Amino acid sequence: MTQVSMTVNGKAVSGDVEGRTLLVDFLRGGLHLTGTHVGCDTSQCGACVVHVNGIAVKSCTMFASEAAGAEVRTIEGMANKDGSLSVIQAAFQEHHGLQCGFCTPGMVMSAAALLKENPKPTEHEVRAYLEGNICRCTGYHNIVKAIMAASGQDVAAIAAE
Amino acid sequence: MPKDHGIGASSKRREDVRFLTGKGNYTADITLYGQTYAAFARSNVAHAKIKSIDTSAAEAMPGVLAVFTGADFADVGGNPAGWLIQSRNGETMKEPKRPVLAHGEVCHVGDAYAAVIAETVAQARNAVEALVVDFEELPAVVDMADAVADNSKRARTELTDNICFDWGWIEDNRAAVDAAFASAPHVTTLELVNNRLVPNAMEPRASIGVYDASTEDYKLYTTSQNPHLTRLLVAAFVMGIPEHKLNVIAPDVGGGFGSKIYHYGEEALVLAAAKRIGRPVKWVADRTESFLSDAHGRDHVTKIQLACEKDGTFLAVRTETLANVGAYLSNFSTATPTFLHGTLMAGPYKTPLVYVNVKAVFTNTAPVDAYRGAGRPEATYSLERVIDMAARELNLDPWEVRRKNLITTDMFPYTTPVALQYDTGNYQATLDKLIELSDKAGFEARAAESAKRGKMRGLGLSTWIEACGIAPSALVGALGARVGLFDAATVRVNPTGNISVMVGAHSHGQGHETVFAQVVSSMLGIPEANIDIVHGDTAKIPFGMGSYGSRSLAVCGTAMTKAVDKIIAKGKKIAAHMLEASEGDIEFADGKFSVAGTDKAKTFGEIAFSAYVPHNYPLETLEPGLEETAFYDPANFTYPAGAYSCEVEVDPDTGKVEIMAFTCADDFGNVMNPMIVNGQVHGGVAQGIGQALLENTSYDGNGQLVTASYMDYAMPRADDLPNYTVDHSCNTPCTHNPLGVKGCGEAGAIGSPPAVVNAVIDALARAGKPVKHIDMPLSPARVWAAMNA
Amino acid sequence: MYAFEIERPSTIGDAASALGHDGAQALGGGQTLIPTLKQRLAAPEKLISLTAIPEMQGVCIGDAGEVCIGGATTHATVARETAKSYPALSGLASHIGDPAVRNRGTIGGSLANNDPSACYPAAALGSGATIVTNTRKIAADDYFQGMFTTALEPGEIITEVRFPVPQKANYQKFVQPASRFALVGVFVAKYADGVRVAVTGASEDGVFRWDAAEAALSRDFSAAAIEGLTASATNLISDLHGTPAYRAHLIKVLTKRAVMAAA
Ligand SMILES: Cc1cc2nc3c(=O)[nH]c(=O)nc-3n(C[C@H](O)[C@H](O)[C@H](O)COP(=O)(O)OP(=O)(O)OC[C@H]3O[C@@H](n4cnc5c(N)ncnc54)[C@H](O)[C@@H]3O)c2cc1C
Numbered sequence A: 001m002t003q004v005s006m007t008v009n010g011k012a013v014s015g016d017v018e019g020r021t022l023l024v025d026f027l028r029g030g031l032h033l034t035g036t037h038v039g040c041d042t043s044q045c046g047a048c049v050v051h052v053n054g055i056a057v058k059s060c061t062m063f064a065s066e067a068a069g070a071e072v073r074t075i076e077g078m079a080n081k082d083g084s085l086s087v088i089q090a091a092f093q094e095h096h097g098l099q100c101g102f103c104t105p106g107m108v109m110s111a112a113a114l115l116k117e118n119p120k121p122t123e124h125e126v127r128a129y130l131e132g133n134i135c136r137c138t139g140y141h142n143i144v145k146a147i148m149a150a151s152g153q154d155v156a157a158i159a160a161e
Numbered sequence B: 001m002p003k004d005h006g007i008g009a010s011s012k013r014r015e016d017v018r019f020l021t022g023k024g025n026y027t028a029d030i031t032l033y034g035q036t037y038a039a040f041a042r043s044n045v046a047h048a049k050i051k052s053i054d055t056s057a058a059e060a061m062p063g064v065l066a067v068f069t070g071a072d073f074a075d076v077g078g079n080p081a082g083w084l085i086q087s088r089n090g091e092t093m094k095e096p097k098r099p100v101l102a103h104g105e106v107c108h109v110g111d112a113y114a115a116v117i118a119e120t121v122a123q124a125r126n127a128v129e130a131l132v133v134d135f136e137e138l139p140a141v142v143d144m145a146d147a148v149a150d151n152s153k154r155a156r157t158e159l160t161d162n163i164c165f166d167w168g169w170i171e172d173n174r175a176a177v178d179a180a181f182a183s184a185p186h187v188t189t190l191e192l193v194n195n196r197l198v199p200n201a202m203e204p205r206a207s208i209g210v211y212d213a214s215t216e217d218y219k220l221y222t223t224s225q226n227p228h229l230t231r232l233l234v235a236a237f238v239m240g241i242p243e244h245k246l247n248v249i250a251p252d253v254g255g256g257f258g259s260k261i262y263h264y265g266e267e268a269l270v271l272a273a274a275k276r277i278g279r280p281v282k283w284v285a286d287r288t289e290s291f292l293s294d295a296h297g298r299d300h301v302t303k304i305q306l307a308c309e310k311d312g313t314f315l316a317v318r319t320e321t322l323a324n325v326g327a328y329l330s331n332f333s334t335a336t337p338t339f340l341h342g343t344l345m346a347g348p349y350k351t352p353l354v355y356v357n358v359k360a361v362f363t364n365t366a367p368v369d370a371y372r373g374a375g376r377p378e379a380t381y382s383l384e385r386v387i388d389m390a391a392r393e394l395n396l397d398p399w400e401v402r403r404k405n406l407i408t409t410d411m412f413p414y415t416t417p418v419a420l421q422y423d424t425g426n427y428q429a430t431l432d433k434l435i436e437l438s439d440k441a442g443f444e445a446r447a448a449e450s451a452k453r454g455k456m457r458g459l460g461l462s463t464w465i466e467a468c469g470i471a472p473s474a475l476v477g478a479l480g481a482r483v484g485l486f487d488a489a490t491v492r493v494n495p496t497g498n499i500s501v502m503v504g505a506h507s508h509g510q511g512h513e514t515v516f517a518q519v520v521s522s523m524l525g526i527p528e529a530n531i532d533i534v535h536g537d538t539a540k541i542p543f544g545m546g547s548y549g550s551r552s553l554a555v556c557g558t559a560m561t562k563a564v565d566k567i568i569a570k571g572k573k574i575a576a577h578m579l580e581a582s583e584g585d586i587e588f589a590d591g592k593f594s595v596a597g598t599d600k601a602k603t604f605g606e607i608a609f610s611a612y613v614p615h616n617y618p619l620e621t622l623e624p625g626l627e628e629t630a631f632y633d634p635a636n637f638t639y640p641a642g643a644y645s646c647e648v649e650v651d652p653d654t655g656k657v658e659i660m661a662f663t664c665a666d667d668f669g670n671v672m673n674p675m676i677v678n679g680q681v682h683g684g685v686a687q688g689i690g691q692a693l694l695e696n697t698s699y700d701g702n703g704q705l706v707t708a709s710y711m712d713y714a715m716p717r718a719d720d721l722p723n724y725t726v727d728h729s730c731n732t733p734c735t736h737n738p739l740g741v742k743g744c745g746e747a748g749a750i751g752s753p754p755a756v757v758n759a760v761i762d763a764l765a766r767a768g769k770p771v772k773h774i775d776m777p778l779s780p781a782r783v784w785a786a787m788n789a
Numbered sequence C: 001m002y003a004f005e006i007e008r009p010s011t012i013g014d015a016a017s018a019l020g021h022d023g024a025q026a027l028g029g030g031q032t033l034i035p036t037l038k039q040r041l042a043a044p045e046k047l048i049s050l051t052a053i054p055e056m057q058g059v060c061i062g063d064a065g066e067v068c069i070g071g072a073t074t075h076a077t078v079a080r081e082t083a084k085s086y087p088a089l090s091g092l093a094s095h096i097g098d099p100a101v102r103n104r105g106t107i108g109g110s111l112a113n114n115d116p117s118a119c120y121p122a123a124a125l126g127s128g129a130t131i132v133t134n135t136r137k138i139a140a141d142d143y144f145q146g147m148f149t150t151a152l153e154p155g156e157i158i159t160e161v162r163f164p165v166p167q168k169a170n171y172q173k174f175v176q177p178a179s180r181f182a183l184v185g186v187f188v189a190k191y192a193d194g195v196r197v198a199v200t201g202a203s204e205d206g207v208f209r210w211d212a213a214e215a216a217l218s219r220d221f222s223a224a225a226i227e228g229l230t231a232s233a234t235n236l237i238s239d240l241h242g243t244p245a246y247r248a249h250l251i252k253v254l255t256k257r258a259v260m261a262a263a
């Protein structure tokens, strides 16, 4: 066991970890931030996506000790300061971009990373960016629509509700 | 103007806020004081006799608290099949035991034969590796055709052959069907495979068992679509725990699609283990474990024949199907290929004669059970493919062939030759709507444009029907169901006038917390925000058969409206007393009880308060309180129907199929929340496209699951899928439930696979590469091979 | 996962000596190694992380104009920083896995792993790159020795990869629909002294050069030049996603597409 310290959602945290402790396990088990999910063992589903120093990573495919000293952001840190939903979160609700909610934290984190890199993505760019985020419920239509809407683009053209 | 609240409004989902902020509460998120962890030892061979299991080294490992093997459960019951099917010869199906842990014999790769409980997950897994098991390998039965042809190899040693049942539907019609085929001007025959799928809810299964020694109460947190059924199965069939001593809680559940309907051995194990060690025991599947042990879906091999006139008028349909049930009978596994499949083989058509034969086959593979659509996608796929093929053979337009044969509106109620009675529908209307929305008229121009880019464009359709809202208990009982299929709800009006509604349906993505509140709000004139929907806890809700088969609103929602009706009726009595009027003169509208023709009125809140503070109350004739429960058993199935089209481009160089457009014209009856209904269709269509183009569950000849992770099992991603056009304007309200709803959860997965495949076949045919059929998934390699055969 | 410790040295020297011990293994971005560890297919005692070593990070242009990439540089960085200097390489890097994988996975890890379906091996072989390790320089032609097999000695670290920049190049990836690795990937690069064609995803022997196509394209760099050729299906991978014949067919289709995209 070694001590690891990092900043999570703006708060300094530290805890004991083993070498093999994954970042996701530290967040979920150590810090009780269970919004970050685990949906696979092969680093493909993206339910676990968080930001480390501002970039999206799969927290199931990074050791906690590798995040020592880093700024980590999880879904729990995505709402506005007053607790209201952020633009991206609100767009997911508005456009029904989630059903069971299991993939949702990873989707929101990936969407936030995309819009930071590319503030006005095309539909094709959104779909390509979500390569590593699997959703079994929504068929993606409304997720894509929500992300486009969150980027301030008119989504009326994207069919139906 | 779209409505902004109540029935018919696209109310935003209240559950979203917790999911979007990371506050969802899934089973894996729960940590209980003193919690320990279970890990399972799973067979790495498809079939073997367990000669011995030496647990001593594992027991001595650090952190290990207990080790269980099949022997620990030898004296308890097994996990039963929910339906007993009768074979054509009158025999009852075979039902080999399904124990909590495999005992004596492991029957598929992934079959759990031991479990270790330890302080940490890693310690439990280390100890699993220290178990010493001596397997004597037995021949594995993997391929269904082999399983049927060769009795010498058997999937279970206790069986004499691998056929679970040989079912005919309807046996009495068989001779007439055969006669029609013998004299038919045209017969089209198609052999096809309905590929095995893994449901792959994104949340893997998880369970936590808790035992309170002081009260002898058990509690099970589990990823379930129907906690009451799980309680019933664990209590009455498997463990013998008194039902009132077991509380099953299904908190937030990350998708189910069928796979979480069933009771699994892991649930019983964590309960038994919690009792033995006196601490909570948690198990969370990893993805590979899910692939190996969740109930899979589909897996039919079918020969379907369509007899018709030269003008395309259908005369008869005949099918022979081998349906894989795997090594154990999962709870609905015997109903899925029979009553959810054979009864749908008439489709939305007037076909006068239909005969279906299904042989269910045991194999050394994971159990196969209901997956989104359950039986109905298999029926629809067979039918919609053979119709397309017949149209091609007869040089007829597949769209017009369908129209010619659709049941017309003047024929309802319509009794099919496979024993269903469709209450209402308008299949021409959805077909017309599809023609409009898919811009069929503009297709040729689009095809020409694709050709310029070197791509082959095709357009395919399916017109489908399903039976939902399962189901009338008396009918399913007569057909072999061991349970009733009603549902229940309690409406509890609190003294301050807000409302808790306890429902038997379970939401794992469907948005019940929002939609059910919309319905109650509309009925009572109370703001949605003052209504809470409570589900997923057997200690809180009266009873329920859970959510599957697109039944939540049609069955449980109806129970809820009946409970609301009772609330209104009681409220009228209270109001009559308070307003000194006769009960018959009290009217209820917009949240107010008023005396007809006067301005005398009491608000709903005043009535609620009076019910709990009965100072001015008819106590001699009426109990205080305002809480009502209703159970509802439907009179019939509901029959959603619709028409779907798919437009594809095929790359002639690689065989890769791209979906250019997907259009749905659905009849779901009345729509309570259009936004949510559309979302359900999107998700279903995505799964159907996944089945048609990507997903395949493959066992090798030794029964090893080749596709046990996302490295080989292709899940549809955002860039595999199109935007969908969804319409539900052509609705005919269901005639036998008060909301007029039919259900929408499975439609997308039912109607879409044949539309996709028909579109690809169309594209190839137009490009001068006529191919009769390609089995799903239509991977680039398969399409390319078919094209170049 | 079995238990192990992690060390994060900050120099190549420290990393090399840490890797000199039995049971030690290099950890790049972990995008291959961590899933492997989860499956309990490896049991290292110690992982030596290479991602905190500044000398192994980043992209620069070498004296001979070659693009030099630090061994622990992520796919995302390569995609970004070679967009001008070597667009084909940038394009390849920007289609490895998904954004989160590209933010962690490294070129050194990819080449060390030499997955038969990985993308970088095609670029390295197709460009005639030099794999620089803590002890030597290895020509790509000598480096790849069959699937998951390379010329690396135990404990040897890829510190840098040097890519001579071609006149024209392109990478075409046909994805395996589940893993999204290459079902077949073809890297075509035209240099002054000839054309190189490297194929990944297809062969039981890992990445390889398609000699016949190289010869034809060196004479005439056009899709028509390879019209008459057929890639051999011998020793090609057969799996759920494609037969050897299909893969052989794709090799040709993708080679033509790469030539057209590069031209
Ligand atoms: C979802 C997903 C999709 C992917 N898709 C693709 C794809 O499309 N194409 C593709 O090419 N790859 C793909 N990959 C693999 C990805 O590119 C990996 O990042 C890469 O293969 C390994 O790099 P790494 O830095 O993560 O190495 P690690 O996983 O850390 O290590 C891999 C191996 O290399 C060794 N090693 C690491 N660094 C060095 C070094 N500098 N010197 C010597 N040995 C070293 C390690 O000891 C280990 O044996 C995908 C991975 C995932 C999870």
Ligand code: FES
Pocket (backbone or CB within 6 Å): A037, A038, A039, A040, A041, A042, A043, A044, A045, A046, A047, A048, A049, A058, A059, A060, A061
């Ligand atoms: S849990 Fe699936 S990618 Fe991390």
Ligand code: FES
Pocket (backbone or CB within 6 Å): A097, A098, A099, A100, A101, A102, A103, A104, A134, A135, A136, A137, A138, B202, B254, B255, B509
């Ligand atoms: S909302 Fe259920 S997996 Fe995406």
